[in-house]
Every structure is written in C-alpha cells, then in structure tokens.
Amino acid sequence: MLITIPAVLSKADVTQVRARLDAADWEDGAKTAGPQSVEVKRNQQLPPTGDTAQTLGQFILQKLTANPLFVSAALPDRILPPMFNKYETAQTFGTHIDNAIRINPLTNERLRTDLSMTLFLSEPSEYDGGELLVEDHYGTQSVKLLAGDLILYPSTSLHEVTPVTRGARVASFFWLQSMIRSDAHRSILFDLDQTIQSLSETIGSNADETVRLTGIYHNLIRTWAET
Ligand SMILES: O=C(O)CCC(=O)C(=O)O
Ligand SMILES: [Fe+2]
Structure with a gap:
C-alpha cells in the first residue's frame, strides 16, 4: 500500500526547514549505504547525528505523529530519526531494497523497517527528474510530490530515484516499525x-x-x- 500524506508541513514550515538545509554542510550519501546500495547511490546527505538533522527531524516527527491520516495508515510503533538527502544534476539512487533492520544512531535501539517514507522538501518546479519509482504488485508507481507532502510505502518494495537533470531535489527520508507487521x-x-x-x-x-x-x-x- 502506497499512501500520500498531503501537507505534513505547511509551505511556511517548508521555507523554514529549507533555509536551515540550504545553509548546511552535506556529505557523500555513500557513507550510510549497505554493500549493494553503495554501488548505485549517488547523492548527498546530512550527518544523521548532527544538530541540523536532529532539530529538523524532531520538528518533522512532531508534525507527522499529530497527523490522523498518517497514524491511521502507518499505526507506528517506533520511528527512526528523519534523515535528509539532496540530489543535484546527474545524482541518482539506483534500484535497491532498504535494510530490514536499522539501528537508531541516537539510542542504539534496533528497529525492523516496515514502512519507508520520503517527505518532499523541493517543489516539483525546482528540478527535473528525481522521481521516486516504487515497484508494487500493480506495477511501478512514479512519485513526485509537492513540497511538504510525504509518501509512505512498504519497505519490502524495490525502489529507486531517477537521475536529477536540472536543479536540486531535497527531501527527508526515514523508516518506521509498525505495530502491525503485515x-x-x-x-x-x-x-x-x-x-x-x-x-x-x-x-x-x-x-x-x-x-x-x-x-x-x-x-x-x-x-x-x-x-
Ligand atoms: O530519496 C528518496 O526519496 C529515497 C531514498 C532512499 O531510497 C534511501 O535512502 O534508501
Ligand atoms: Fe531506499
């Protein structure tokens, strides 16, 4: 089940979050990739335990856990701290599957990833390419949302981000363990x-x-x- 949660952040929230992100120091996304995905991952990320990621991550989680549509769809048990990525021209993330188990870098707690999320922080007019393609049993879904909207998809799905060909795609991405595994x-x-x-x-x-x-x-x- 692929579900869009609209307006998790308001446009004013997005402007504030983007101001922090646009001034931040980004590092190579390969640092947090597994052995298969490192071969296909070409993007930038914020250090997950840095100040900016932690402050913005908490802000996003406050908004998300107060959103009735999100709670109804995800039935979250525990949510990993949001991470942040950026794809500029020619950057991409080829087909991969997310690790089944992830460690929360702040608490060392171990979580099973049931649902993956991308919160779009760039408007579609800011970049070309950069679609999130998610394979499901009905075919491949192509996702590019308005800034502030979030896509929730099963972590069991193969997915990729197509190359950005103009501008920059900035997003927050993270995972959760649901109370309902299936x-x-x-x-x-x-x-x-x-x-x-x-x-x-x-x-x-x-x-x-x-x-x-x-x-x-x-x-x-x-x-x-x-x-
Ligand atoms: O950038 C995205 O929308 C997805 C990122 C992703 O698939 C990952 O980091 O595992
Ligand atoms: Fe992924």
Whole structure:
C-alpha cells in the first residue's frame, strides 16, 4: 500500500526547514549505504547525528505523529530519526531494497523497517527528474510530490530515484516499525478506519453500526498488534 500524506508541513514550515538545509554542510550519501546500495547511490546527505538533522527531524516527527491520516495508515510503533538527502544534476539512487533492520544512531535501539517514507522538501518546479519509482504488485508507481507532502510505502518494495537533470531535489527520508507487521493487515485496518471515519460523519459515531465496526477495528488490532 502506497499512501500520500498531503501537507505534513505547511509551505511556511517548508521555507523554514529549507533555509536551515540550504545553509548546511552535506556529505557523500555513500557513507550510510549497505554493500549493494553503495554501488548505485549517488547523492548527498546530512550527518544523521548532527544538530541540523536532529532539530529538523524532531520538528518533522512532531508534525507527522499529530497527523490522523498518517497514524491511521502507518499505526507506528517506533520511528527512526528523519534523515535528509539532496540530489543535484546527474545524482541518482539506483534500484535497491532498504535494510530490514536499522539501528537508531541516537539510542542504539534496533528497529525492523516496515514502512519507508520520503517527505518532499523541493517543489516539483525546482528540478527535473528525481522521481521516486516504487515497484508494487500493480506495477511501478512514479512519485513526485509537492513540497511538504510525504509518501509512505512498504519497505519490502524495490525502489529507486531517477537521475536529477536540472536543479536540486531535497527531501527527508526515514523508516518506521509498525505495530502491525503485515502490509495486508495494515491495509485492512486503514480501510476499516477510513470507513468508520466517514460513517461518523454521515450516520454519527454513536450509531449502532459505527460502534460495532469500531469494536471490530479494535479487536483486529488486538489480534494483530505487536507492541
Ligand atoms: O530519496 C528518496 O526519496 C529515497 C531514498 C532512499 O531510497 C534511501 O535512502 O534508501
Ligand atoms: Fe531506499
């Protein structure tokens, strides 16, 4: 399940975040790549434990964890600190899969990556190329979002960032471990929750059917959640 979470950051937030990022010192993205992805990774990153990455990362996590659509879709257990990358002309990240297990560099805690995220911090008009291509069972999805929007996709997917041919693509990227390990189970819970939300608008959250469906939602979480 590939889901766009619109306007995680407002345009004013994006301007502030970009001012910090545009003044920061970037380093070679190969530093944090695994043995396969190092062969195909050509981009720049902020040092993950540096001041800028930590301050901006916390700001992004505050906004994200207060976003009901994100919580409904991801059912997050633990989220890794957001990282930041930049692709300038001819930079790219070829087809790869993200590591299944990652260590939080701030706490040394080990997480399973269930969902990968890219928060776009450049407007599409600022650069050409730089599409995030994600393979799923319905074919390859091409993603280029407005600055402030986020894409959530299963970490089990092969993906790549096509070469940037003009301008610069700046983004934040990170991973989370969900309370619901299975993508299929998470999709069912998302559909059910969205249905309950829309029934709450039409027939009311205390209508008999809405209450029963809410019960089913929580009972499925009880059955499937690992916390
Ligand atoms: O830049 C992106 O959108 C994705 C980055 C990525 O796939 C990674 O760092 O593993
Ligand atoms: Fe990746």
